[in-house]
Every structure is written in C-alpha cells, then in structure tokens.
Amino acid sequence: MSEPSESSDWDMEVDDESEDLPEPALIRQKSYTILHLSEIEQRVNEIASEYSELLGISKDEALILLTHYHWKLHKLQDSWLDNEMRVRIEAGILLPPAGYEVAKSRGKKLGSIKLVRGTEGCCQICYENKLDRDALQCGHSYCKSCWRQYLENLLYERTIAGGKCPMHSCPLKVPESMILGYLQGEKAENYKRLKCEEFINQNQAYRWCPAPGCSYVVEYENLGVHGISCKCGYFFCFACGEEAHRPVSCNLVKSWIVKNSAESENITWIIANTKQCPKCRNPIEKNQGCNHMTCRREVNGCGHEFCWLCLGPWTDHNSATGGFYKCNKYDELMSGTNNAFKQEESKREKAKTELDKYIWYFERYNNHHKAQKIASEKQVPAMEEKMQELHDFKQYPIGELEFLKQAAEQVIKCRRVLKWTYCFGYYLKSGAEKDLFEHLQEKLEENTEHLHELVEKPLDEFMSADVIDRSPFYQHKSELTNYFQVTKTFMEHLLDGIENGLTA
C-alpha cells in the first residue's frame, strides 16, 4: 500500500513553461449542452423562423431550403445572395418558368409556394373522381386519401424530410404544414423525430449519445477529443462516439477495437499456431507437445504424418534425428541456406511474440474494464442505498455523505483511465517514455486498488443504533476524502502528462 501524500506530488518533472502553451484544463472545461429531442425540435424551428424572416419566405419554404442545404447556413445565405431564383428551383419550392435560364434569373424576387385546390377531375393515383383534392404549385392534384397514403409511405421509408410531389420527376417538395395536415398523433411525432435526426446528422456540432436506448443529444461547439458526460450517465468521446478514452487518441482506440474483434485476432493466432500440411495444404493446429503431426482425416485431412518443425515426412524421423521433441533436420534447415523456410519461421515466431504481448495487455485492459463495469452497475447503487440508510437511521445530513458516492465514482473513473492506459501502453514504443509511463501507471493502479478497498469498507459499524460517538465515522470520512483527492489529482496529472509527453 503506498502512502497517499507521497503520490500527490509525484516525481515527474512539471513543465514550467506550460503557461505559454494552450492550457489543456481550459479546453476540457464543460463546453457542451445535453439536449432532449424536444429541445432540438425547438432549435430547428427557431432557425427556420429566423431564415423565414431573413429571406422573406414562409417558414415552410425556409425549412425546405435549410434541409436542401443540409443545414449549412452560410452556404444557403451565399447561394441566396448569388441567385435567389436558382436556389428556389434547386431546393424544390419553385417550378422553373418556361424558358428558364440560370444566367437571367439573378436578382428576381418571387412568390411563395401555395396549395392549389383542385377542381373536379381524376386523382392521378387512385384514378377516381374526387372533388376534394390537393396540389402543390405544380397543379398535380391528388385526392386526400391518396396524399395521406403517399405521405405515410414516405414516413415509413424515412424519406419524408425532402419528400416530393407524387408526380414522377416533379421537383416540388411537400411543405411541412401540409405533412402535418395529413399525419397526426404518433405519425406527426415520427415525422418530427425524422426531421430532427436529419438536422443532427447533418450538423457537426451535434451528436447522439451512443448509449443504447438513450435519446439525448449533445451540442458541442469546440470540435476535438472531448469527454461528454450524458444525463443518462454514459461518458463518451464527442469526436469518435466511443466511450471516453483519455489518454488514448481516437485513432488508437479504433485500431484497438478492431484488434480486439475476435476475427482479426484469430488470424494472428492461426499464424502463430498452425502450419499447412506439406502434402494437402490443409491447416493444422499444433496443441503443444511432440512434433509428430498427423493431418487428420476426420477434419478433411489427407492422413499424412510429418514433423512440425522441419515439415519433412515423419517416416524420416527417428531417435537419430532427435526423437519426438527435437528435430536436428530443423536445426540444419535453420542454419542452412533455405531462406524461404527461414522467413516462414521468423514470421511465425514474430506472430507468436506479438500475440503474447497483445494477450498480456488485453488481459489487463479487460480486468479493469470488468472492474469498472461492476463498480458502476453494483457498487454505486449499493453506495446510494447505504447513504440513504445512514441518513434515515443516523440522521447524517445527505450533504455530509456525498463523499461516499464521489469516491465510488472516482474508482470508476480510475478504472476507465487505467483500462485505456493498457491500450496506450500496447502501442507505445519502448524507451524512456514508456519506462516512466509504466512506473506511473503502476502507481495509479496501486492508488486505485487502495481507494477501491476503502470504498468497499463496510459501513455497518456506523449504522448500529447503540453507536453514539460519531468520531469514527468522521475519521473514515477524512481518510476517504483525503485518499479520493490524492488519487483524483494523481490521475489528472498522469493524463495531462501522457498527453503532453512525460519525458518531453
């Protein structure tokens, strides 16, 4: 167990010139907002209203233009200033007039999209005579039940944002007021959700919380690696959408995840542990032990028996060639001039060491991952229960018990950081940087284990009805709070250090 006060001021050299550099702590200040989908909708409507006023068009039209320009506001404004008519035509709120030429259309002001009430005639979808028909500016009129069916189908196909007149190759878009006139209740809500999704997906400043089932959205202005803590409790990276992963870069996280997928790892394993049968080329796995291999017929093999090391027929082997566990022929081959054989062997050896190295890091990564999961799924809720009991039975104010939860949450944070340091360490080249890194990683591990023990200390002794003296409780509080602070500071320093270079 390490002494907490020592580790708070660790032996790493602190760069005094850091004030001249961009202050990392500043970038990490909370500069994001967690929004509910209804707040996104409000934002979408605000922008549409703003552009309706700015461009002197209806809100329906503004929404169509914004959707057409993928919510790239500057691009819309520039294009509008350049050629208003062209923007209207391309976005589908205006039919190109006869003899339309882009060059001559600059500077023209135009009317608005409007609904046309059809006169008696045939609906072009159901072919029935219906009086009550709707049409856009193009005059392609359809009966109300066909419009409804058409719009419901667009909703079902998730193409309703940007949906066009049902007439083949008619470019006019269906305005929102009309969509909402035909779709009610749950369908209207689905439409609004799709509209918001469109907005979020097109906008770099927004991202869905990646936690399964969570429908919060983050709004974030400063693009870059950034841990976002969602209202649902998930802590994720805004840049790549994975779980927050300091001190590792998004790219390394990506490679690590790919590496961890069973498929890619199997390939390394196969290279390290299998050879092809020299006769039928079937892959054969070596399970340890003796060099006598049989290409087994049960698994589509040919029955050929050979030596694992030199790949020669087993019939050529006997006690004179080294017996079952050694192969002199192999030694000869390796010291001889057969380069192809040697290359093949060194590839296998490399794969084997590479695999061992990977397994070593992965096991540690995975252990912290599991501990982190247990701590967040079991320990934090259990701690909250204990806090309530202490409050209910012993009348400690809730505010005085907060430290228990904070400490439990710190354990989770440490586990997560430790987990990612094993990904970081796997990719870090050997050298002074790595030596120092591993030393500090070990210290953080010690601190975390100790903090974890303290957090897990049973609180029953403070709970009993006949305990009147509160000083043991406050002593525990001061010990835990102190250790929590020390560990937290150490972790922060380690993260900053790794990100800025420990030996730099």
Place this chain on the structure above:
Amino acid sequence: MLSRAQKRLQREFEEMTRHYQDTFPVEIPENDTNRMTWYVSFIGAEGSIFAGERYTLEFRFSDNYPIEAPDVIFRGAYPHHEHVYSNGYICLSILYDDWSPSMKVSSVVMSIQSMLSSATRKSRPANDASFVSYAGGRSPKTFNWIFEDEKC
C-alpha cells in the same frame, strides 16, 4: 369489396384494353382471383436491335400499389441487354428508387421498351452469374440497385 390497389388496377386494365390492346396485350392468370399478377407483352421497337422480338413482362402488385412500385421482371425469353439479368430482373431506376405513384403499367412497359431501343449491341450484365446465384428467389426490390447511367 375491392381494395384501393385493385380498384386502380381495374381502371388501368380498362385503359390498357382500350388503348394498348394491340401494342401491350395484358393477360391475367385465370387462377389469380385477386388479379394482382399481370403478364404484359410487347415487341421490340422498329429500328432497334430488338426489333420484332416479343417479350413478356411479369408484374406483381402489392396492396400498397401504386404508392409502392410493382415487382417487374421478364418472364420466359429475356432480351440480351446490359441491364437485364438472366433471371429476368431489370436494373431500371423507375422500378426502385425513382418509382412514383403517378406511373402506371403502360408507362413502365414504355420505359422498358425504350431502354431496349437505346442499346447499340446485345450484351449481358457483367456480374450476371454472381448476381443471379445470389438473388435466389428474392424480390428484385430487396436489392440495392446502383444505376450506372441515365438510361438505366
């Protein structure tokens, strides 16, 4: 009581027999009491490399027709065209993404006829064999068609 799709198809059928009796004759299998499968034949346009050749298209309509496109494939002999697979499937955008409920059987047949007319030589799609074995018995609408040129 006839469904919406059936009502509309009935009107289309009347129109087809009235205006296209000779050019695009329609046959509906007798055992299909719902009349949701049609066989429509046509002859390759004069002056095209398919001139005089008779082909039959099979239309299968869903209850959501014409909001949803019909499944359309060649039945029996199929033209050797770069957008027609040997299982009869057709790579033509209006049958998939570009379908609109304002289209109808006659306009589909005309589009296919003109797709054939614009070909300058008889050929097969490059990926025919692999596509046909992959397609199995699935509806052509379940594939992600990529339309490589405007005619397609």
